[in-house]
Amino acid sequence: METVIQAAHAKSSEILNHNRKFIPGGVVSVNRAVQPEIVFVKGQGAYIWDADGNRYIDYHAAFAPHFLGHNDPYVTDAVIAVLRRSASLYGSGTTELEGQLAELICRHISAVESVQFLNTGSEATYQAIRLARAVTGRDHIIVVQGGYNGWHDDVACNLMTPLDVVGQRVSPGEYPFIPISAGIPSEHRDLVHPINFNDLESVDYVCQKYPVAALITEPILQNIGIVKPEAGYLQGLRRLADRFGFILIFDEVKTGFRHSLGGYAKIAGVIPDLIVFGKAMANGYPIAALGGKKELMEWFVHPDPSKRVLLAGTYNAHPVPTAAAIATIERLLMNEGEVYRHIEALGQEMQEGLERILRSLSLEAVVARQGSAFCIYFMDHCPKDWHDLAAHHDVRFDESLRRKVIELGIYFFPLATKQCSISFAHTREDIEATLDQVSCALKLISG
Ligand SMILES: Cc1ncc(COP(=O)(O)O)c(C=O)c1O
Secondary structure: OOOOOOOOOHHHHHHHHHHHHOHHHHHOOOHHHHOOOOOEEEEOOOOOEEEEEEEEEEEEOOOOOOOOEOOHHHHHHHHHHHHHHOOOOOOOOOOOHHHHHHHHHHHHHHOOOEEEEOHHHHHHHHHHHHHHHHHHHOOOEEEEEOOOOOOOOOEEOOOOOHHHHHHHOOOOOOOOOOOOOOOHHHHHHHHEEEEEEOOHHHHHHHHHOEEEEEEEOOOEEOOOOOOOOOOOHHHHHHHHHHHOOOEEEEEEEOOOOOOOOOHHHHHOOOOOOEEEEEEHHHOOOEEEEEEEEEEHHHHHHHHOOOOOOOOOOOOOOOOHHHHHHHHHHHHHHHHHHHHHHHHHHHHHHHHHHHHHHHOOOOOEEEEEEEEOOEEEEEEOOOOOHHHHHHOOHHHHHHHHHHHHHHOOOEOOOOOOOOOOOOOOOHHHHHHHHHHHHHHHHHHHHHO
């Protein structure tokens, strides 16, 4: 492990200052604007390098897609091969490649009988909700606080809303729709009902009050760390969906492929009506999938034009990300789950190591983990929902730790509770080096 303190960012600043002249804020996605301002120029395996030549062991993984590691050779070869044979985007009819990917997904994911491809998770969750509204003829939807399902109007709300804005816990009940963007039409306040994770009574409550088309949820809340479903919660959602006739949508953009090939739905043994994938599905290439029950998916080609749901996109199933997704899934299938075994072993080592360090420093903290994804909460228990987390987690300490480990060459995204992601490219040595630096950082910041 290099012991260089990663403090010099002169070249990063130069690039950022140049870009600020032409791009608002200098970044193309507002959630990438963080401190310290580092410009990365290279990623290989478990590592990323910045413009000043500093190397970091990466746990951000670009918000989680790099599950095999940056520029995984098997995926890169597949991408180069598809370009070499002059596969292009035709925008007319179908292609063999998209059929191959669809077959792989339908064969290996029991929640998917039929599938469509889009470019981003947001497009896919948008279409899932539109489809649910078309099928049920209802407009109301339920979303979960602390969940992120993309940037579009229905779901851009109640992510990390301070408790003094969202109000104290109510159960059963619903919370006000608090947009995380300006420009969202006010009707959404009436149609979108935020509730807390792990709260079945509130789902029941909202369904008694409004005709609900869909409930969309990440099966583990992975945009506020790792907030897991309590025993029976996801099964309870399935029962309520059947009772009230709403479409149950699992947003597996972050959990899918990362926790198992069948998504977290497979681990939980719950089949949602619709399921959405992105991120780890193509190891860093832009593609998303929306799949589920065939009778629902058929509405995209409904013979009655007034019922047909419009799904379109110039770049849908572009050959480059499609080839990357096929290669990623092939890689996940190799050697009887080698990838999942490796990352589970590393995840366990990370969790045990972190717990040992936190105990030795007598810090009140817990490590939440699912496979390769983990998060340290500075509170005395793993949170069960947004209210629990917001009331107890020490956000400032969390962010100080993240900034300090970055100085020591470990890239934890410098925003409180953001998931850390181990990849297949990480090694035991990387985990040991990370634990050493986290220990060092904790000693430095806890004084
Ligand atoms: C669970 C979840 N759903 C949807 C999205 C949106 O995906 P995209 O950023 O590809 O639009 C994200 C992105 O972080 C996500 O984590």
